[in-house]
Amino acid sequence: MKRIFILLVAVALVALPSCKNQSKASGETPDYTPGSEQVLTDELKANMENLILSIKHAKPVLPMIQKNSSKVSLTEKEKMVKPNFLLDPTKTNSMVTLTQKYRLLSMLDVDRTIAKLYDMPIDNYTATITKLLAEINDPALKEYFDRLPVEENVNDAFNDMIAAAYRSGRASLYWEGFAAGMIESLYITTRDLDKFMPMFDDQSVADITFNLVCAHENITALIDYYPEMEALNEILDPLYVLNAISVEQFRSQLLSVKSDIENSRAKLLK
Numbered sequence: 001m002k003r004i005f006i007l008l009v010a011v012a013l014v015a016l017p018s019c020k021n022q023s024k025a026s027g028e029t030p031d032y033t034p035g036s037e038q039v040l041t042d043e044l045k046a047n048m049e050n051l052i053l054s055i056k057h058a059k060p061v062l063p064m065i066q067k068n069s070s071k072v073s074l075t076e077k078e079k080m081v082k083p084n085f086l087l088d089p090t091k092t093n094s095m096v097t098l099t100q101k102y103r104l105l106s107m108l109d110v111d112r113t114i115a116k117l118y119d120m121p122i123d124n125y126t127a128t129i130t131k132l133l134a135e136i137n138d139p140a141l142k143e144y145f146d147r148l149p150v151e152e153n154v155n156d157a158f159n160d161m162i163a164a165a166y167r168s169g170r171a172s173l174y175w176e177g178f179a180a181g182m183i184e185s186l187y188i189t190t191r192d193l194d195k196f197m198p199m200f201d202d203q204s205v206a207d208i209t210f211n212l213v214c215a216h217e218n219i220t221a222l223i224d225y226y227p228e229m230e231a232l233n234e235i236l237d238p239l240y241v242l243n244a245i246s247v248e249q250f251r252s253q254l255l256s257v258k259s260d261i262e263n264s265r266a267k268l269l270k
Helices: 042-057 076-080 098-117 123-136 139-147 154-167 171-191 193-199 202-222 229-239 247-256 258-268
Strands: none
Touching: 098 123, 098 171, 123 139, 139 154, 154 171, 171 193, 171 202, 171 229, 171 247, 171 258, 193 247, 202 229, 202 247, 229 258, 247 258
16 A cells, blocks of 8 residues: 655654664675764764664554545545644745755655645645755655655655665754654644544554654764754653553643644744
């Protein structure tokens, strides 16, 4: 089944006992091109290879963004009340850094999916996403978006993109996008819990918990090499308390951190 797989959203390592793959990669460590003036050490190269291996079991888990999912259903009456909490894709000219653009791209991809769910026009979303892809000028990211409409196994497309990101020195930027998409998805869920919670089951909730654990581990593992990621870790910090393994727990925890999710979302756009 084809799925709309939001950029770097909902990575679950459900087949692993831990988010980090502790086994060493066999063969030679690939060469990496640093994304800044710092020289990547052999230790970082090895860590990156382990992180790449750990993503092999990635899969989408947020039900409201899964194409053709039987759990995604709005009545015609519900579609009449359009969401007023989505980002305006025409008011994004203030995003000038690569970090901002990766974040915004991921968030708009989430919002475009929700707009489609409500039968809202998506041309402005598509136009802005296309513009951001051109400005970011990341071949792996562009290839990923090109593959989505035709790829039967979106996990393959995602894994290829992540591997390319680490090897091209853009790992920090991809985690910026991952976090932004995850926060945007959680933010949307909290806007109407009664409507969106029925789309979750215990497995998808447990997967989201894994997402946060994995994000935390990967981001903190890279802070020594990309100090700017400390800001991202601080944005996510209030959400690390989410550890639900059931829908009931998830709903309760979302209510308790609803304002934190909203604040984190606002910080992403600064």
